[in-house]
Amino acid sequence: MGLFSLLFSFNGRINRVQFWMGSIGIALFGFVASMMLLFSGGTSALSADTPQAAAAAFMGAIMWLFPLLLIGSWCGFALQIKRFHDRGRSGYWTMLPLAVAVPAMMTLFNAALSGASMAELEASMTPFVIASWVVNIGFFIDLGCLPGKEGPNRFGDPPGAPPSGAPYAPTPIPGAKGAPAAPAASSLLGAQSAMERAIAERARQPQAPVKATAPRPTATPTGGSPSFGRRATR
Numbered sequence: 540m541g542l543f544s545l546l547f548s549f550n551g552r553i554n555r556v557q558f559w560m561g562s563i564g565i566a567l568f569g570f571v572a573s574m575m576l577l578f579s580g581g582t583s584a585l586s587a588d589t590p591q592a593a594a595a596a597f598m599g600a601i602m603w604l605f606p607l608l609l610i611g612s613w614c615g616f617a618l619q620i621k622r623f624h625d626r627g628r629s630g631y632w633t634m635l636p637l638a639v640a641v642p643a644m645m646t647l648f649n650a651a652l653s654g655a656s657m658a659e660l661e662a663s664m665t666p667f668v669i670a671s672w673v674v675n676i677g678f679f680i681d682l683g684c685l686p687g688k689e690g691p692n693r694f695g696d697p698p699g700a701p702p703s704g705a706p707y708a709p710t711p712i713p714g715a716k717g718a719p720a721a722p723a724a725s726s727l728l729g730a731q732s733a734m735e736r737a738i739a740e741r742a743r744q745p746q747a748p749v750k751a752t753a754p755r756p757t758a759t760p761t762g763g764s765p766s767f768g769r770r771a772t773r
Contacts, residue, residue: 540698545621546614552625553618554687554698561618569611576600576607619678624694625687636674643667 540551545561553561580600587593620630643664650660690697 545618547617549617549620549630551621551695552687552692552698553621554625555622555683557698558618558622558682561614565611565614565618569607572607573604576603619682622682622687624692625698626681626685627688627692627694636671636678639667639670639674643671 540553540557544551545553545557546565577600580597583596583600584593587596616633619633623630623632646663646667647660650663655663687697
């Protein structure tokens with residue numbers, strides 16, 4: 540996966556190494572760019588002739604932080620979505636922090652309009668702070684620590700694997716309707732089991748008794764010649 544696809548595309552899958560490399564790269568770039576903008580704005584403000592010109596120069600530099608924030612957010616969402624794809628889940632899970640942030644902002648706005656005290660404001664925001672911590676820890680473990688699902692899934696091939704070119708199909712359950720035939724190894728095992736059953740059945744069948752044969756009589760020699768081991772009759 541190229542650098543542009545890694546940072547800006549929402550399609551495909553990435554592994555933990557790609558996720559961490561992309562996240563660290565975005566954080567470093569955002570930090571350096573922010574420092575450069577603040578330094579530039581501060582330098583322009585110090586060199587201005589009037590306070591109004593200094594404020595305008597500094598605010599002009601600050602305004603460049605918003606496009607930078609949008610680009611960083613886009614890249615962060617792209618990394619998280621592709622990492623969720625690698626984990627076998629939809630990219631809509633990246634919206635979970637917004638499910639905590641939006642109610643928190645609404646609660647903060649209502650508390651400010653109602654003139655709530657600082658203690659009441661802290662008490663109302665505590666559940667949202669805890670929920671935010673839980674979501675962040677869950678994202679850290681799920682996206683940054685756990686491995687992806689092995690093999691292709693509905694979001695594409697595993698990271699680093701050559702494209703298979705075949706559409707993703709879930710693994711069928713053996714014996715289910717429409718499941719493909721068993722592989723050759725299973726057929727061989729079935730044939731071997733059938734042969735073993737036939738041999739066992741053959742061994743259980745009663746065998747016919749062996750017919751005893753009478754000993755063959757020894758012929759008596761004729762002509763008065765004595766037989767071997769016996770004396771001749773006179």
